[in-house]
Amino acid sequence: MSFDTEQGAMAHARELAAELVRSTGLVRGAIVVENEEAGGLFEVPLATWNN
Known part of the structure; x- marks a missing residue:
């Protein structure tokens, strides 16, 4: 997958x-x-989202 900005890639990864x-x-x-x-x-890290 490709993104125009690093911010877009980070948002998608999150x-x-x-x-x-x-x-x-x-x-x-x-x-x-x-x-x-x-x-x-x-x-x-997946652990970031373990609420």
């Missing part, structure tokens, strides 16, 4: 993480997002 936790109960792991052109990388 939505995915929250949905994974809600639907599966997973709390270990992370959504990893990579910017192939700029080399940037960030993670959204």
Whole structure:
């Protein structure tokens, strides 16, 4: 999947993480997002969404 901005990618990763936790109960792991052109990388830990 491709996004125009890092903010868009981060928002989508957060939505995915929250949905994974809600639907599966997973709390270990992370959504990893990579910017192939700029080399940037960030993670959204699933544990963040375990409320």
